[in-house]
Amino acid sequence: MIIEQIYTGCLAQGAYYIESNGEVAIIDPLREVQPYVDKATANGGKIKYIFETHFHADFVSGHVTLAEKTGAPIVFGPNANPTFEAHIAIDGEVFQLGEITITCLHTPGHTMESSCYLLKDKDGKDYALFSGDTLFLGDVGRPDLAQKAADMTQEQLAGTLFDSLRTKVMTLADDVIVYPAHGAGSACGKNLSKETVGSIGDQKATNYALRADMTREEFISEVTDGLLPPPAYFPMNVKLNKEGYGNVEDIIREAKAFDAKTFELVANETEALILDVRHQDDFEKGHIPKSIFIGIDGQFAPWVGALILDSKQEILLVTPEGREEETIKRLARVGYDNTLGYLKGGFEAWKNAGLEYDTVTSVTAQVLEEKIEEKVPVFDVRKPGEYASEHILDVPSTPLDFLNEHFAEFPKEEDFYLHCAGGYRSMIAASILKARGYHNVINVLGGFAAIRNTGIKTTNYVCPSTLK
Template identity: 90%
Template sequence: MKIEQIYTGCLAQGAYYIESNGEVAIIDPLREVQPYLDKANADNAKIKYIFETHFHADFVSGHVTLAEKTGAPIVFGPNANPSFKAHIAKDGEVFQLGDITITLLHTPGHTMESSCYLLKDKNGKDYALFSGDTLFLGDVGRPDLAQKAAHMTQEQLAGLLFDSLRNKVMTLADDVIVYPAHGAGSACGKNLSKETVGSIGEQKATNYALRENMTKEEFVKEVTDGLLPPPAYFPMNVKLNKEGYQNVENIINEAKPFDAKTFEVVANETDALILDVRHQNDFEKGHIPKSIFIGIDGGFAPWVGALILDYKQPILLVTPIGREEETITRLARVGYDNTIGYLDGGFETWKKAGLEYDTLESVSAETLEEKINENAKVFDVRKPGEYLSEHIVDVPSTPLDFINDHIAEFPKEEEFYLHCAGGYRSVIAASILKARGYHNVINVLGGFSAIKNTGIKTTNYVCPSTLK
């Protein structure tokens, strides 16, 4: 038996490859499926099942494409009603895989079809639980995402989740390994651990939601408390996972390389969004006017989903040379399939063509200290939790996630400064503002990490009215 966790840091997502005696099961695959096919081929094995823990909201799964390429059935738990052919399993249904078995445990609460998969070894012993978004390490799945589809409140869904955990998960032996669908950084929970593999016993001892003496009322209150609004792209990803989508290979093949002048013409004729995914330092030194920065080496896909509200928006890319296909693929992972092309040869070809470009002014934290003493306006674009922990005195919270709600707060005429934790998100925010005509925005290099090493006064006091 072989179990391999295939973890994608950008999405904080874990897919699983399980092989036993020449038969393979894939759990929650990513949209690009070739790596799973390659692994099975290397093991001289056949993909027999494609298990889905639920209709994912934060990424487009590879179940449809993988089924087309292998003929393996897609398996969902009870209550799932996809538009494509799938096996809707019963609670407790057992699937034979080589010398082992995998049992579906229906665990509604995060969504109504949410299910875990319990792997038993060749001796019939409970060995591992693939817990999807039902149980994370340190947390459980948020119960507010499926309210509309389930015609239930988040409190009612949380009550179902409480029962699922107590009746299906916490009854398992302490030594059963837990393989969750997500780790820290995912918006599918609020307190996820950085670890990606744990055990039932460990979670019983450390996970706040699995306290032995916890009442259902306490669970519902704690699980629903402090939930931030879900990213705007979540419903669209659920729709694609439920109804189907095109092969990501087709999307890659349809994207065209454009020379600089053709790129400019296409941008004007299609009203495409120009997305620059290079490092923020490169973007600061020079970028195409009105382009938006979201760096490929940061939290790329989730920020795309949070900030580009129209997933059908035509997109033109400016990427590091050689990373064009990777960028198109990572956009498609979260449902952005309309990449029409990219700047062939990267940003340098734009400059060599003599076309206009813009820059972003940045200053050090030490310079910011001088400017604050001169009453400069400063905005903190970190998440509310980061802001609550510590922030500059008298500086408001304007989280990047909700920047569209704060546009009116940024001054049109005078200079102002943006900072995040380290410099990635503040450049994203600055690019959005510059694209909207705020050319008086200045980025703070090194973000709050650098600010803390200066004499700038900080506090952890916050007036509730300053937070989203």
């Protein structure tokens, strides 16, 4: 038996490759599926099942393309209603895979079709639980995403999740391995662990939502407390996962390599957004006017989904050399399929063509310390939880996730300063503001990590009205 977790840090997502006696199952595959096919072929195996734990909201799964490539059936749990052909399992249905079995455990609550898959070894012993978004390490799936589809309140969904956990998950033996769909960084829960593999026993001992003495009412209160609004792209991804999508390989093939002059022409003739995915330091030193920065080496896909509100938006890319295809692929993972092409030769080709470019003004935290005595406007674009933990005295919370709601607060005439935790998110915010005409924005290098090393006064007092 082979179990391999294929973890994608950008999405904080775990897909799973399971093999026994030449038969293979894939659980929650990424959209680009050829690596799974290649792995099975290299092992002399054949993909027999494609299991989906639920209709994912935070990424486009590869189930449809993988089924087309392999002929393997897509398996969902009860209540799933995809528009394409799929096997809708009944609760407790058993699937034979070589010498092992995989049992569908219907665990509604995160969504109403949510299911876990229990792997039993060749001796029939419970071995591992692929828990999807029902159970994470340190947390459980948020119960507010499926309210509209289920015609239920988040409290009703949370109560349903409580029942699922107590009757289907917590009854398993402590030594059963837990393989969740996500880890820290995912917006599908509040308090996910950085660990990506655990056990039922560990979770019973450490996960707040699995306390043995927890009442249903306590569970509902704690699980729903402090939930931030979900990213704007979540409903679009659910729709794609339910209705299908194009092959990512076709999207890559259709994207064109433009020389600098043609790139400029296409940008001027279309409504395409110019997305620059280089390192923030490179963007700071020079970028195409009105381009938006979201670095490929940060939490790229989730920030694209949160900040580019129209998934059908046409996109032109500026990437590091050799990372063009990777960028197109990672955009497609969250449903952004309209990449027209990329700047051949990267930003250097733009400069060498003598075309106009812009820069971002940045200062050190030490400079900010001097300026802050003059009561200059400063904005903190970190998440509300980071802000609540510690922030500069009298500086408001303007989370990057909700930047569009704060434009009226930024001054148009005087200089103002942005910071995040380390510099990645503040550069994203600066690029968006500059594209909107706020050329008086100044980025603070090193973010709050650098600010802590100065004499700038900080506090952890939070007025509730300052948080989203």
